Amino acid sequence: xxxxxxxxxxxxxxxxxxxxxxxxxxxxxxxxxxxxxxxxxxxxxxxxxxxxxxxxxxxxxxxxxxxxxxxxxxxxxxxxxxxxxxxxxxxxxxxxxxxxxxxxxxxxxxxxxxxxxxxxxxxxxxxxxxxxxxxxxxxxxxxxxxxxxxxxxxxxxxxxxxxxxxxxxxxxxxxxxxxxxxxxxxxxxxxxxxxxxxxxxxxxxxxxxxxxxxxxxxxxxxxxxxxxxxxxxxxxxxxxxxxxxxxxxxxxxxxxxxxxxxxxxxxxxxxxxxxxxxxxxxxxxxxxxxxxxxxxxxxxxxxxxxxxxxxxxxxxxxxxxxxxxxxxxxxxxxxxxxxxxxxxxxxxxxxxxxxxxxxxxxxxxxxxxxxxxxxxxxxxxxxxxxxxxxxxxxxxxxxxxxxxxxxxxxxxxxxxxxxxxxxxxxxxxxxxxxxxxxxxxxxxxxxxxxxxxxxxxxxxxxxxxxxxxxxxxxxxxxxxxxxxxxxxxxxxxxxxxxxxxxxxxxxxxxxxxxxxxxxxxxxxxxxxxxxxxxxxxxxxxxxxxxxxxxxxxxxxxxxxxxxxxxxxxxxxxxxxxxxxxxxxxxxxxxxxxxxxxxxxxxxxxxxxxxxxxxxxxxxxxxxxxxxxxxxxxxxxxxxxxxxxxxxxxxxxxxxxxxxxxxxxxxxxxxxxxxxxxxxxxxxxxxxxxxxxxxxxxxxxxxxxxxxxxxxxxxxxxxxxxxxxxxxxxxxxxxxxxxxxxxxxxxxxxxxxxxxxxxxxxxxxxxxxxxxxxxxxxxxxxxxxxxxxxxxxxxxxxxxxxxxxxxx
Numbered sequence: 066x067x068x069x070x071x072x073x074x075x076x077x078x079x080x081x082x083x084x085x086x087x088x089x090x091x092x093x094x095x096x097x098x099x100x101x102x103x104x105x106x107x108x109x110x111x112x113x114x115x116x117x118x119x120x121x122x123x124x125x126x127x128x129x130x131x132x133x134x135x136x137x138x139x140x141x142x143x144x145x146x147x148x149x150x151x152x153x154x155x156x157x158x159x160x161x162x163x164x165x166x167x168x169x170x171x172x173x174x175x176x177x178x179x180x181x182x183x184x185x186x187x188x189x190x191x192x193x194x195x196x197x198x199x200x201x202x203x204x205x206x207x208x209x210x211x212x213x214x215x216x217x218x219x220x221x222x223x224x225x226x227x228x229x230x231x232x233x234x235x236x237x238x239x240x241x242x243x244x245x246x247x248x249x250x251x252x253x254x255x256x257x258x259x260x261x262x263x264x265x266x267x268x269x270x271x272x273x274x275x276x277x278x279x280x281x282x283x284x285x286x287x288x289x290x291x292x293x294x295x296x297x298x299x300x301x302x303x304x305x306x307x308x309x310x311x312x313x314x315x316x317x318x319x320x321x322x323x324x325x326x327x328x329x330x331x332x333x334x335x336x337x338x339x340x341x342x343x344x345x346x347x348x349x350x351x352x353x354x355x356x357x358x359x360x361x362x363x364x365x366x367x368x369x370x371x372x373x374x375x376x377x378x379x380x381x382x383x384x385x386x387x388x389x390x391x392x393x394x395x396x397x398x399x400x401x402x403x404x405x406x407x408x409x410x411x412x413x414x415x416x417x418x419x420x421x422x423x424x425x426x427x428x429x430x431x432x433x434x435x436x437x438x439x440x441x442x443x444x445x446x447x448x449x450x451x452x453x454x455x456x457x458x459x460x461x462x463x464x465x466x467x468x469x470x471x472x473x474x475x476x477x478x479x480x481x482x483x484x485x486x487x488x489x490x491x492x493x494x495x496x497x498x499x500x501x502x503x504x505x506x507x508x509x510x511x512x513x514x515x516x517x518x519x520x521x522x523x524x525x526x527x528x529x530x531x532x533x534x535x536x537x538x539x540x541x542x543x544x545x546x547x548x549x550x551x552x553x554x555x556x557x558x559x560x561x562x563x564x565x566x567x568x569x570x571x572x573x574x575x576x577x578x579x580x581x582x583x584x585x586x587x588x589x590x591x592x593x594x595x596x597x598x599x600x601x602x603x604x605x606x607x608x609x610x611x612x613x614x615x616x617x618x619x620x621x622x623x624x625x626x627x628x629x630x631x632x633x634x635x636x637x638x639x640x641x642x643x644x645x646x647x648x649x650x651x652x653x654x655x656x657x658x659x660x661x662x663x664x665x666x667x668x669x670x671x672x673x674x675x676x677x678x679x680x681x682x683x684x685x686x687x688x689x690x691x692x693x694x695x696x697x698x699x700x701x702x703x704x705x706x707x708x709x710x711x712x713x714x715x716x717x718x719x720x721x722x723x724x725x726x727x728x729x730x731x732x733x734x735x736x737x738x739x740x741x742x743x744x745x746x747x748x749x750x751x752x753x754x755x756x757x758x759x760x761x762x763x764x765x766x767x768x769x770x771x772x773x774x775x776x777x778x779x780x781x782x783x784x785x786x787x788x789x790x791x792x793x794x795x796x797x798x799x800x801x802x803x804x805x806x807x808x809x810x811x812x813x814x815x816x817x818x819x820x821x822x823x824x825x826x827x828x829x830x831x832x833x834x835x836x837x838x839x840x841x842x843x844x845x846x847x848x849x850x851x852x853x854x855x856x857x858x859x860x861x862x863x864x865x866x867x868x869x870x871x872x
Contacts, residue, residue, distance in 0.1 A: 066164070067167065070207050070208050071267060073167075074333040074334065074360065075294075075333075076360075077357035078334070078335060079125055079333065079334050079335075080122055080346060080349050080350045081125040081127065081169070081296070081298060081334050081337075082115075082118035082126055082336060082337070082346055083118060083123075083336065083337035083341030083342055083343065083346050084337060084338060084339055084340060084341050085100070085114060085127065086100060086339075087339070087342075087811065088117070088342070089114065089129070092107075092110045092114070093107070096758060096813070096816070097759040099132065099143060100132065101131070101133045101138065101143070101151075101154065102143060102150070104153040104157060105146070105149065108153065111154075112160065112161045115157065115158050115161035116161045118343055119161060119165060119166055120343065121343035121344070121347040121350065122346060122350030123166055123336075123346050123350070124167065125166060125167045125168075125169050125208075125336070126158045126166045126167070126168055127158070127170075127171045127210060127212075127336075128151075128154040128157070128169065128170050128171050128206070129157070129158075129171070130150070130151050130154040130171045130172070130201065131171045131172070133147065133150055133151045133154065133171075133173075133197055133200075134147075134193050134194065134196070135147055135196060135197070136176060136177060137175065137176060137761070138150070140761045147196065147197065147200065148200040151170075151201050151204065152200050154201075154204075155168060155170055155201055155204035155205060155206050159205060167207040167208060168205075168206050168207045168208075169207065169208050169209070170198075170201035170204075170206035170208070170209050170210065172198065172209060172211050172212075173211075173212060174213065174214050174216070174220075175219065176761065176762055176763070177764075178218075178219065178250075178764065179216065179219055179222060180449075181449045182216070182218075182250065182720075182721050187222055187474040187475070188474070190219060191222045191223075191225060192226070194222065195226040198223075198226060198230055202230060202231055206234075207235070208234060208235035208237065209227055209234060209235070210236075210237040210239070211223050211224070211236065211237065211238045211239060211266075212272050212273070212298070213273045213338075214240050215240070215249040215250065215764070215838075216249070216250050217240065217248065217250070217252045217257055217375055217477060217478065218250075220238055220240060220261070221260055221261070221264055221503070223238075224236055224238055224261065224265055224266050224503075225503070228264070228501070229501075232265075235267045235268070236265065237266070237267070237269075237296055238266035238269055239269075239271050239272045239296060239298060240254075241271065241273045241838070242271055242275065242279075242283050243855070245716070246283065246286065249764075249838075249856075250376075250719060250720045250721055251375060251718075251720055252375055252376055253286065254283045254284070254286035255286050255290045255373075256373040256375065256376060256378050257269070258287040259291065259371045259372065259373040259378055259478065259479050260373050260477075260478045262291050262293050263373075263479040264479075266293070268293060268296050268334060269287060269291060269294075269295060270283075270284060270297060270298065270332070270334075271283045271284065271287075271298070272296075272299070272338045273298070273338045274300070275299060275300065276299050276300055276315055276319075277299040277315075277319070277320055277322065278322075279299070280297050280299040281297070281323045281330075284327070284330050285330060290378065292331075294332075295327075295331055295334075296334040296336070297334070297335050297336070298334075298335075298337065299320065299338060300338045300339040301313035301315030301316075301319075301339065301340030301341045301342075301345060302314045302315030303841055304340070305841075305844060305847070306814075306818065306844055306847045310815060311811050311814040311844075312340065313339055313811070315341075317344050317349075318348060320337065320341065320345050320348060321348055321349055321352035324349075324353065328356060331361075335349055335353070336349070337349070339811050340811070367542065368541075368575065368577070369381070369382045369383045369385065370382050370481075370505050370577050370609075371479070372428065372478070372480065372481055373477075374452065374457060374458045374478045375456070375477035375721060376456045376719045377456035377458060378458065379427045379458045381481075381505075381545055381610045382542070386634060386639075387604055387608055387610060387627075387633070388427045388428060388579075388609065388610035388611070389425055389427050389428070389610075389611060389621075390426065390427070390428045390429070390579070390613070391417070391418075391424075391428070391613075391614070391615050392430050392581070392583070392612045392613060392614055393420075393616070394414055394418065394421075394429060394431050394432060394433075394451070396432070396434065397434075401413070403435040406438050406443055407437045409443075409446075411450045411678060412676065412678060414431075414450045414451060415674060415675075415676060418451045418454045418455045419455060419674065421616065422455040422456075424615040425615045425621055427458075428458050428459065428460050428610075429451055429457055429458075430459075430462050430483060431444070431447050431460065431472070432462035432463065432483075433447050433463075433468075434464065440463065440465050440467070440468040441468040441470075444461070444463060444468040444471050444472040444475070445471045445472065445474075445475045448461075448472050448476055449475060452475075452476070452477055452721070453675050453722060453725040454674060454675065456719075458478060458479065458481070459476055459481070460480065460481045460507075461473065461481070461482050462484075463483075466494045466495070466498065469482065469498055470498055470502075473498060473502035473504060474502070479503055479504060480504050480505075481505045481506065481507060481545065482495065482498070482504045482506040483506075483507045484506065484507035484508065484509050484547065485499070485506050485507070485508055486511050486526075486530075487509070487510070487511060487512035487513075487526035487529050487530055488511075489513075492530065492533045496537050499534075499537075499539055499543075500539050504543070505542075505543040505545060506534070506539070506543065506544060506545070507545050507546075508526075508527055508530040508531070508544050508546045509549065510522075510524075510527055510548050510566065511523075511526065511549065516551070518559070518562065520548075520562055520563075520566035520569045521569070523548050523549070523566040523569075523570070524566060524574065527546045527570050527574055528573075528574060530544065530546070531574060531576065542577070544576055544577075545577045545578065545609070545610065546570045546574075546577070546579070547579050548566035548567050549566075550580050550582060550583075550599075551584070552585065552586075552587045552588060553585050553589070553599075554586075554587065554589050555588070563580070563603075564602055567580075567603060567606045568607060571607045577609040577610070578607065578609050578610070579608070579609065579611065579612065580603055580608055580610075580612065581611075581613075582599060582620070583596050583613055583620075586599075593617060593619040593620070594619070596613075596617075596619070597619040597620050597622070598623075600627075601623045601626075604623075604624070604627040604631065605631070611624070625639065626640070628640070664683065664686055665687075665692075665700045665701040665704070666701075667683050667686075667701075668680070668684070668687060668701030668705065669701055669702070669704045671733075672726050672729050673705050673708055673726065675722060675728070677725075677728055677729045680733045681732055681733065681736050683733075684733050687701060688740060694737040697733075698734075698737060698777070702730055703776070703777075705726070706726060706775060709722070709723055709726045710858050714858065720768070720856075723772070723858065724768065724771070727771050727775045730775040731774075734775070748777060748778065749777035749865065749868070750802040750868045751781070751799065751801045752773055752779070752781070752801060752803050752805060752864065753781045753783065753792070753795055753796050753801040753803070753831075754770050754773075754782050754783065754804075754805040754807070755782075755783040755785075755792050755806060756784070756785035756786065756809075757786075757806055757807070757817055757819075758786055758789060759810070759816055760785060760807070760808050760809060760810050760813040760816070761785050762785065762807075762809035763784065765807055765809070765837060765857065766785070766807040768857040769805060769807075769857045769860045770782050772857050772858065772860070773861055781801065783795060789819050789820045789823050790823070792806075792820050792823075793820070793829060797827065797829050802831060802832065802868055803831055803833065803834055803851075803864060803867070804824065804831050804832070805833075805834045805835075805836070805864075806821075806834070806850075807836055807837045808835075808837040808840060809837050809839065811839050814837075814844065817840070817848055817850070818849070821833050821848055821849050821850060822849070825849070832851040832852070832867055833849075833850045833851050834850065834854060834860065834867075835848070835852075835853055836853060836856075836860060840853065851867065852864075852867055
């Protein structure tokens, strides 16, 4: 009898099976047909694949339910048979596996993005996954495997939805990364691991997109921030075209080359993705013989409070530099900001997010609590704004549980909640939200009786909060204690008591600490002098994070110097970088971008910052100053978008920021078209775009369409699953300058070659461009495409270059 799954992976490394789609294709799956439908129409075919992997030695059999969610099944008219399809998938796998293997129920992405990048709300996305997971769990799956996800926000919603149904079923969670070590939306492995562990994934890793060498590098990065067991599910190399067929050249022996290194990392499951066969799985099984190493994760970074955004991470505690939390996004005492919130505007939020991050903030506190607003909706709007403007993780600051939950749904990663206290009401309201949505939390050392006067009293409250958190399953390292800063002008002796409390909380409870430092100087002259001196004392006492204004030079000067003296800035690298010119850094110097502050420069800045709210007024101003619509576009808007492209190429911004800039561009273009009496700006060229027949994935293609339009191209989007004949017909009829083809699946790559061949045979004179997750430049050349683009920004740049050279 098999031991429970999570127990089994601690005893030995398990082997997961290989590719399903290509095996089904060999057994009669037709182009454009739903693979999941075969669970109902040809169950024996699906079972034969499972049996082949069981015979090869697989310990885990993955169900044929990858596209079994409502969104994907609706493309085939099968959404009303969702439960039947998914439960059949588990039943088939269970019968094939018998007692020899575990059944992992596969859940794949929806093909949609969560807002604000996409149009699905968090609740809608979670509901989609909840429905599929219920069917799979009810059918008796041993575990759930989330695979080939591109968006950390989508897979986060999936894990949270599954945990609502079952707090105990084991969950494997995997993202797909490119060869630059980022997901499509810019998430690095470290941020993915922090986020997925926080929401309750049991095993974390990566599948698809890369060979075993690339997956190894991804898992190396993940291991730096998590002690969870890891999973490697690599492709059999990168795809090539041979004799008109897409093949993966990686041999079974090549798939095992990294075994020893994977095991050293704490990888507990090794399997195969695209191109792998029972022969690959047999080789993996054989190579693991005699290597049943018990699981013992590296504990060197235990005690660190790791936080994440979509594309960044931050650490609180250990020997990491004390984390700077920017405090400026808070309407308290800021009448203009409060008025802006009541008007539904977010310009202040965007500006402060950018400026505080440039000044050195590692996290940003977001507080929108003021009268006269819908705080939950405003919190969501603020988080969308900040997440689009900067990459640092967020601190959600609200005493309103509804606003807090709305914010927890809106974030992209693992945030810090500010805050919970020792009051019973607070513990009951806040901690369940922290647990459910995978956050860390600040614990205030106060209770119904107020703030204790002694360090012992505050430590006792911290211990109570810790006990309540751990009973809910919130780990010790995800609680950060605020020993509370009292105004020294009113309670002078309390400053020393706060410092004593920091030491005691760290020594007796092993918890990280945080303070709102600037409270110390309220009511005194020369406040920065008192605040910065107290800050230095708190850092020496062991303070791990500080909520301050990072644009105050005195505070940042103290922090940089203290990090050197406390050995948290090795070789004084950061200090030297900041002061190499013997000048105190100016927070405004790092702001973006360096453009003249004339109207053209302001337009460029609006595009770079994604200021959809302000760009229309700037267009009005430009037109009022006498600029023509063409000048507004060419001298103001397009230079900003080109700067976004340069930053994207340097990994300084990522796809969500690019899309926000594109949406800002669309807002500006809409006004310019009104000025031209519904006309359009001169076209840079006419491009036809399509996802090839048999492929229902169109996220990447849609992004390319949006960016091409923003660069002045006329785009004809034929959609997804488009037959070659229609592409050829429309290309001839519309007299397009270029045809762009997309494919995400290895089984549909060959259709690109078919389309290009038919375009040539029919004498359609047009350039061709191909792209997609599985497409490579070598493949593009082999099938006769004129150009290949690895991402949307490169697609725009190459089309502009190609058509520019042709004109």
